[in-house]
Every structure is written in structure tokens, then in C-alpha cells.
Amino acid sequence: MHMEPLVIKGMPIGQGRPKIIISLMHAEAADACATAKRGRQAGVDCFEWRGDFCRNVHDIPNMIEDACLVADCLPHNPLLFTFRSVDQGGQMDLPVDAYVALNEALIETGCIDMVDIETWIGDAAVSDLIAHAHAHGVATVVSYHNFAGTPQTDWMVSLLTHIADLGADIPKIAVMARTAADTLRLLAATEEVARVHTDKPLLTMAMGTQGSISRLSGELFGSALTFCALEASSAPGQVDVARARLIMDAFHDVLA
Template sequence: MKQVEIKNCIFGNGDPKICVPLFGGSREEILETAGVMRKEIDRLEAIYKDKKVDVIEFRADFFDDVADRIKLGELMDSLREIFSDRLLLFTYRSEDEGGELRHDRAESMIEDIWEWVITGKMADIIDIELKSGNYRVARAAVKAHEAGMFVIMSNHNFEKTPHDEEILEMFREMEILGADILKIASTPTSRFDVERMLELTKDISSGKIGSDYINHPIVIISMGASGARTRIECRKTGCAMTFSSIGNGSAPGQIGLEEMMTKL
């Protein structure tokens, strides 16, 4: 499986990367939270010297002014300063896939928002949801690569865990559409679903299945408390990245950063 290197951070090399989400409504709230996160990350990294937070995910769907290009750019510049030594991931999660409900219907402008982020090089990585439509997804991925940005292509299912074949087909589509990192997050309805996702991650990352069409690092997560193992057993399974939290999490079952550092 191909490794992906972004500013000396290598995904898919057997060392799972830790991503911490950042969210808030106003600029002031977001920057205040970012300052608290920065201090906590520095504190924990001083204790757990072999662990590092590699990626900060800005969840733009929570931001009140996400539909304002200038305000969005100014905020991203500020986050760049605070997290200058980390990768910055820009995510606008749609309502259908668990994003924050927006009254201004900003997600109807998602192509414009992606364009602003890409042309302004506001982040190192951009999250693009697979179900946004093949043409829109492929076009955004091409533009991101032309700008020197990388693409996480994602799918989130809050109702069930898809069958293995369906997940493999989504990964195939992501590869075709230009993903650099492939991500699936789903909701388990039984312990069997969690076990199945652990095994599927192992099988794909080891090349046992899908090796003829899955070439990039994968992220497979079972959400909720019952799926916590998929977040902390990444070294065993080959999952390229895990998501942890400082304070409130952005998805069901996210584990606090300190606990993650002790278990990962």
C-alpha cells in the first residue's frame, strides 16, 4: 500500500497518526478553544514523549461565518499560527453525515467553500465526502492536488455498518476520484460489526484483500462506545489515523487525548 507523506508526516507506515478536532461557533470561541488545545497538547506530549498529535481538524460546519470567505480565511490564518507545527485538516461535515445543523444552509455553498479553501491554501488537507457527487468530488480533488493540498475522502453512516463489499466498493470509488486517504466511519449494531471492521482493516492494510484497487492509506472507524477498539488498536489493524478529543468530541465514541496516548 502506498504511503502518503505530508510535510514529513507519513500516513500508512504502521504508525497511526492522532487527529484532534477543533470546533466552535464564533471566531472568539474557536480561538479560545484552540489556545486551550495547544496548551493541553504541549502538556501531554511532554509526558508521553513517544506520542504526538499530528493533525488538527477544523470542523467548519460549526463556524457561524463559514459562508463568509474573508472571515473564514482570517480564521484559518490564525489557526495556522497557533498550530504551525501541525497538519491542518479542513472539514465541512454535511448534515446527512453528522454535521452541525446550519440555518443559513451553508452546505448548499459547499463547492464555493471548498474553492476558497483550496485556492487560498488554507489547510494542508481537505475532507471531501464521497456522496457529494462524483463530478464535484473529482473536480475538487484535482484542484486540491494542483494547489499542493491532500484529500481525505470520507463516508459516515450513523444508522448501520455497511457490508464489507459495500465498503470495498466505496474505497474503490474514492481511489478513482482522487483520494489520498480513504475514510469510512459507521455505526455498529452489534459487537460483531466492530470485530468485522477490525478484521477488514487488517485485511486491507496487509494487502490480503483489495490490493489490486486500494492503494492509499485507510481509516476505518466504528463509532460509539462499543467501537472504541477501532480507535485504539490502529497499530494492530493498520488504520492510518485515529481521532481523539480534548473536551467535547466531534463524533460518538471519541476518546480523550490523554487516554488515547496511554493506549495507542
């Protein structure tokens, strides 16, 4: 398994232990900055700013201002912008054209380092947004979430490979684990894609308590980022930052 790290602000995503990311889920940019400060002090590596929580989400000029405020709080940490749709685990929905326009505007600010693009908008729109992001020096996380269960391993392998082939810098898949066997399928899919199909960093997880091990063992299986909880969890089964760091650092020492 060889992974080519994605280096953002000097941080190699895909090298060493998985990088810890937390979600900033606030209506106001000032509150997001306050949480970001606490996250930096706790040792968080990367930050996801969740547009679907933002008061100004329907006002693009103000969202642009907010993006730059949040970015100013994080001069040394990669910043991912995400508008998460409802069936993908988010707070609200936008029509495809509005979703694309919002993401394009945030990409053009120069304030964000990465943008999350949801697969449901279709391959053509995904490809266009990837190209727009790359033209502005922004990395792309292309994501799929399934809160109902865990698909078959081959299906997940095919999806992750397809996302990589579309040009995503970080293919992402999150599924719901009801059993340990579900988690094993997610880990098997991650390992196969990382070993056979791409050298890009992956972001995969089995959500729920049964899947928590998938959030901690990415260094072995090929997932280069892991979402953790600082104060509020953004998805089921997240481990708190301090505990995740302790476990992943110990795991890294064992693998070294």
C-alpha cells in the same frame, strides 16, 4: 500489507502508530487556536478545523482570514479543514454549489494541508474538488459516515476502493457499531482494502462504545489516523488523547 505514507509537514501518516487527530469545534478562530495549543501540549499529531461550527462560515473572506489564523497556530502539525453536513454528523448543511465554493476557497488559501470532501456531493464534484486540491498542494480525505449502522463488509470494501480510485489521498469511512460483530466487519473491510486494493493510508472507524477498539488498533488493520477526544468528543466512542496514546504506543511495541 504495504502502506505508502502521506508525509505532511514532515509527519508520515501511514507509518508507525496511527496519528492522533482532534476536532477544533469553535465559533471563533481564537478559541480554536487555544484548543490547538492544549492539543499540542497533550501530544496530538493532527488537527481538524470544523467549518460547520464557525461563525463566519457563510462569509468566505472572513473564513479565509480565520483559516490563516488557525494555520498560524499549527506550524508543525497537519491541519484538515472539514465542513461536516448534518446527515454526516455535522452542524449545518450547504447546497452543493456553496459547499464546493467554500472548500475551493479554503484550498486556495494555502493555509490548510488537507481538506475533507463528503461523498454525497457525487463523484463528479468529488473528482473536481480532488483535482483542485491537488493543484494547490492540498491532500484530500474523502469521507462517508453512517450513523444508522454498519453495512456489509463487501459494501464497505467497494466504497473504500471506489474512493481510492477517485484519487483521494486518504479514503475515510465511519460507521455505527451496535455489536462487536459490527466492529469486526469494519476491521475486516479495512484490512482487505489495505492488503489488496490500495497502498494509501486509510481512515476508518466503528463509532460507539462497541467500536472503540477500532480507533486503537489501526496499525494492525490499516487505519492510519484516529480521532480522539481532548475536551469534547466530536463523535460517539472517541477515546481521550492520553489513554489512546498509551494504548497505541503499547500496541506498537507489541507489533514491533
